[in-house]
Amino acid sequence: MIADTARCPCLSGDTYGDCCGRLHRGEAHAPTAERLMRSRFSAFAVGDAAYLLASWHPSTRPTSLELDPGIRWYRLDIDGTERGGMLDSSGTVEFTAHYRSDAGAGEQHETSNFAKVDGRWYYVDGA
Incomplete structure (x- = not known):
């Protein structure tokens, strides 16, 4: 895990404890959909598979999730958003997530779909 006083992996500029850590702990x-995307990136960065599963929509959620400890996620770029605001019930977030592994640096580009159910945002799927 990561110290609450460390810079948040989502690059919001806040500390982990004041940013994604609050979401990861369930506080x-x-x-918004973008904020959920940022917290999910941070969950990958800190190895919090339980949060990833909990924030995944039940209709598409896998039964388990194993994170690769050889991948270090270090930067998230939000490339665009559509809907996903506080008053919306769905939205998309286009992003590029950067990582390093034994094979070198890489990136994952995706447009993720989100749905809000009972006032709470969930990741649905991505392409």
């Missing part, structure tokens, strides 16, 4: 829920 708060993401108010």
Whole structure:
């Protein structure tokens, strides 16, 4: 895990404890689809598979998730958003996530779909 005083992996500029750490601990829920995307990136960065599963929509959620400890996620770029605001029930977030592994640097580009159910945002799927 990561110290609450460390810079948040989502690059918000806040500390982990004041940013994604609150969501990972269940003290708060993401108010927007983009905020959920950022918290999910941070969950990959800190190895929090339980949060990833909990924030995954039940209709598409896998039964388990194993994270690759050889991959270090270090930068998230939000390339665009569509809907996904506090008053919306769905939204998309286009992003590029950067990582390093034994094979070198890489990136994952995706457009993720999100749905809000009972006031809480969930990751649905991505392409």
